Amino acid sequence: MLVDTGSCDAFGTACSHRRPRNSCVDCKVRPISVCSVLALDELAVLETLGQHLSLDKRQVLYGQEEPAEAVFNVIDGSLRLTRLLSDGRRQVMGFALPGDFLGLAREDRFSVSAEALTPVTVCRFERRAFGALVDDKPHLLRSLHERAGHELTLAQDQMLLLGRRTAEERVASFLVGLRERYARMGRASVTLELPMGRQDMADYLGLTIETVSRMLTRLDRERTVLIVPGGVRLLDPARLEALAAS
Amino acid sequence: MLVDTGSCDAFGTACSHRRPRNSCVDCKVRPISVCSVLALDELAVLETLGQHLSLDKRQVLYGQEEPAEAVFNVIDGSLRLTRLLSDGRRQVMGFALPGDFLGLAREDRFSVSAEALTPVTVCRFERRAFGALVDDKPHLLRSLHERAGHELTLAQDQMLLLGRRTAEERVASFLVGLRERYARMGRASVTLELPMGRQDMADYLGLTIETVSRMLTRLDRERTVLIVPGGVRLLDPARLEALAAS
DNA sequence: CGCGCACTTGACTTGTGTCAAACTAGGTGG
DNA sequence: CCACCTAGTTTGACACAAGTCAAGTGCGCG
Numbered sequence: 001m002l003v004d005t006g007s008c009d010a011f012g013t014a015c016s017h018r019r020p021r022n023s024c025v026d027c028k029v030r031p032i033s034v035c036s037v038l039a040l041d042e043l044a045v046l047e048t049l050g051q052h053l054s055l056d057k058r059q060v061l062y063g064q065e066e067p068a069e070a071v072f073n074v075i076d077g078s079l080r081l082t083r084l085l086s087d088g089r090r091q092v093m094g095f096a097l098p099g100d101f102l103g104l105a106r107e108d109r110f111s112v113s114a115e116a117l118t119p120v121t122v123c124r125f126e127r128r129a130f131g132a133l134v135d136d137k138p139h140l141l142r143s144l145h146e147r148a149g150h151e152l153t154l155a156q157d158q159m160l161l162l163g164r165r166t167a168e169e170r171v172a173s174f175l176v177g178l179r180e181r182y183a184r185m186g187r188a189s190v191t192l193e194l195p196m197g198r199q200d201m202a203d204y205l206g207l208t209i210e211t212v213s214r215m216l217t218r219l220d221r222e223r224t225v226l227i228v229p230g231g232v233r234l235l236d237p238a239r240l241e242a243l244a245a246s
Numbered sequence: 247m248l249v250d251t252g253s254c255d256a257f258g259t260a261c262s263h264r265r266p267r268n269s270c271v272d273c274k275v276r277p278i279s280v281c282s283v284l285a286l287d288e289l290a291v292l293e294t295l296g297q298h299l300s301l302d303k304r305q306v307l308y309g310q311e312e313p314a315e316a317v318f319n320v321i322d323g324s325l326r327l328t329r330l331l332s333d334g335r336r337q338v339m340g341f342a343l344p345g346d347f348l349g350l351a352r353e354d355r356f357s358v359s360a361e362a363l364t365p366v367t368v369c370r371f372e373r374r375a376f377g378a379l380v381d382d383k384p385h386l387l388r389s390l391h392e393r394a395g396h397e398l399t400l401a402q403d404q405m406l407l408l409g410r411r412t413a414e415e416r417v418a419s420f421l422v423g424l425r426e427r428y429a430r431m432g433r434a435s436v437t438l439e440l441p442m443g444r445q446d447m448a449d450y451l452g453l454t455i456e457t458v459s460r461m462l463t464r465l466d467r468e469r470t471v472l473i474v475p476g477g478v479r480l481l482d483p484a485r486l487e488a489l490a491a492s
Numbered sequence: 493c494g495c496g497c498a499c500t501t502g503a504c505t506t507g508t509g510t511c512a513a514a515c516t517a518g519g520t521g522g
Numbered sequence: 523c524c525a526c527c528t529a530g531t532t533t534g535a536c537a538c539a540a541g542t543c544a545a546g547t548g549c550g551c552g
């Protein structure tokens with residue numbers, strides 16, 4: 001892990017180099033992150049607590065069962081949140097994208113491990129310091145709690161998917177859900193970047209890599225999607241939503 | 247739904263009849279509920295906001311997608327939290343037991359429906375009034391948030407179970423988990439009451455009723471458990487934990 | 493006593509997993 | 523610039539865990 005000294009970000013966006021330290025006020029993800037509930041003077045305080053951190057692809061931000069000494073706000077890139085069973089079976093609990101907050105659980109140990117799928121930039125806060133700020137700002141706590149509630153709803157969606165949906169429905173549902181997430185981030189498009197590999201999708205959907213591959217091929221053959229390098233283009237989003245059967 | 251006028255509770259515990267209204271101070275589940283973080287004077291306020299409510303077996307406390315006009319604390323009995331797919335497929339998201347709080351999500355609509363599996367007593371709070379109290383008492387909000395974090399961890403356990411475990415592991419894991427929950431409620435025992443039917447277990451574990459039945463029979467035949475009317479006795483808890491493979 | 497409901501059991505089917513081989517694209521070095 | 527290597531992905535043939543369908547069993551209740 002390296003402290004970001006102001007280098008250009010991973011997706012190639014132009015970067016000013018004017019500021020030696022990160023500034024919350026013009027943070028790219030502020031409007032979609034927990035920080036959006038903070039006033040300007042509160043942001044100034046936050047700015048003194050947080051530090052940018054850059055990860056290379058495949059670097060681990062934190063590991064399952066590790067003491068949770070920090071919480072993070074994702075600025076750029078995407079991460080995989082994984083839980084491992086002792087015999088090697090893996091379940092991907094989710095993918096973190098810009099604007100997501102990591103460490104919601106507020107427990108003393110992480111319940112999943114987080115690894116970078118692409119080069120990643122996060123804003124890191126010492127748990128103690130962040131906790132003190134939260135205790136001082138009830139509206140921040142409320143915002144975190146609302147996020148936790150939303151996460152819980154998403155977790156329920158996923159339980160329904162894992163417990164009761166067919167392989168085709170899972171894959172369709174995954175693509176539709178990803179599209180909605182990108183849309184909420186302001187990246188609405190019919191072409192979806194898939195920063196995760198097939199194995200990650202499989203471990204997220206409770207399937208094998210082969211089944212995911214077969215379902216994508218099927219969707220491709222019937223012209224519902226078009227598989228492109230590094231992602232997927234949705235040719236018939238309506239049909240995909242019908243298949244997702246939510 | 248009937249307002250509890252002070253009748254004896256469903257599990258046959260003696261009931262004083264001294265009090266026309268419920269008293270938080272000597273509430274049976276206070277030590278294990280969110281209310282445990284409130285001081286005596288705060289409890290007095292809470293007492294004016296809450297009302298006991300009794301449900302018969304099979305009665306619906308609230309339905310999925312219904313506007314969430316109230317939140318609840320379970321006092322007695324057990325409920326099933328269900329999510330339904332349009333074509334009838336069902337996923338049981340969990341079972342609520344005494345001490346559990348319903349309505350954590352703090353969203354405007356319920357994401358699941360809640361039905362009584364046994365006669366149930368809950369403490370009902372108007373959402374607006376309860377929300378106002380929460381806004382006034384940050385430590386209550388923190389307690390709710392901690393609960394939400396815990397729920398999230400449990401949801402992740404369940405996702406791992408649904409995505410990656412075999413039928414036998416699921417059933418074993420369910421029994422072990424239920425035992426731990428009862429233990430935390432002060433009902434530690436090797437004999438577990440199962441207030442839910444086989445179909446509910448199946449819908450919780452992402453299996454069919456037949457598979458659940460077969461796995462229980464298998465556990466019974468190999469003397470790991472003993473199936474008794476209305477529940478299960480754990481004959482070899484260690485073996486069950488090994489099968490659960492957590 | 494007998495009806496109804498929940499549960500169990502058996503025979504068979506099937507969706508998804510497993511194993512193994514072939515393909516593809518991106519990167520590296522001769 | 524092309525040949526090779528590697529890692530990820532796709533495809534095919536086959537196996538099996540769990541689902542489906544259809545009887546049975548047993549128990550509680552009127």
